[in-house]
Amino acid sequence: MKIHHRIVIICCALASLLLPLVISIILAALILNPHTGAATDYTSGLHLTSPPPPMGHPLSLRIITFNIADGYLFTNNRPERMRAIGALLTKLDPDIVGIQESFVEKDRRILLDALSKSRLRYHTDYPAATVGNGLLTLSAYPIVETVFHRFQSNNPWYKVHQGDWWAGKGVGLARIRLPSGNRIDFYNLHAQAERNDEANSKVRYRQMGELAMFVNATRTATTPAFVVGDFNTTMGQPDLQRAMKGARLIPAVKMDSGIDVIFAAKTPGYSVTAVDTIPIRGETTGSSPAIFLSRAPTPAELMRMLFGSRGVTPLSDHPGFMSTVTISPASVSYN
Incomplete structure (x- = not known):
């Protein structure tokens, strides 16, 4: 008893x-979680009310996509890594950057402070859901309009340990005004992760259809467009092929970049050429062990995160990629 x-x-x-x-x-x-703080209405945006004139001269841009793995419980050494990432981006001197997994607002401020001496003076995020979607777009040129599409297809809420549903994943558009008065439509996304769950593949396939519809509905006919992000799938897979075909996306990378990709959208009147692509990696000294997880930590992992010895940590568990691209006015035929 x-x-x-x-x-x-x-x-x-x-x-x-x-x-x-x-x-x-x-x-x-x-x-x-249902709340989306970012602007979502694109029925009367600048792409409809005031499209810019076509570009008259070739333009070279350096574009980055980088998943920085900044989230509570899942990653360690966040402040140290944000400062080091800011210093590295300042050195690389890109024109536009699409960041994924910038979930923690305090860390985001650290990153932006570390970029204070760079050309990346403009930024936007896309608030949504319980923990935010982690999308952050940085630009050397003014961002004149933003709009966000939250994926309607997602894994169910009861898979709390996976986290994707709680993040309110989607794709954020930033319209960027160049010094010439022309614009760039820049899309930054984070898609459903695989996590050894077959159902997630089906979710991501539907998300790629949503991506194509959003790009087609919001892009400016006279403006070059780029789509970057963590697609959580690779070239040749049906889900990514669906997005590429539906939105007429062409890779703007010169190397295999895995699940982190930079695309250009085919635009009548322009040709886009990837001149060079470099991976972005680095490391810094952390205040605790280097831990990167794609799920909630086990008790042992949590204890190690909190009380383990300091050491050298990679900047992220993803490499970033920077492509130098040339945009040239040209006659484009889709026949």
């Missing part, structure tokens, strides 16, 4: 600890 009594007490104690967590998850699912 005593053993039985102790078991009952332990079960009641565990229930009292878990109940607030379960209630919090349900409230977040019902109240917080």
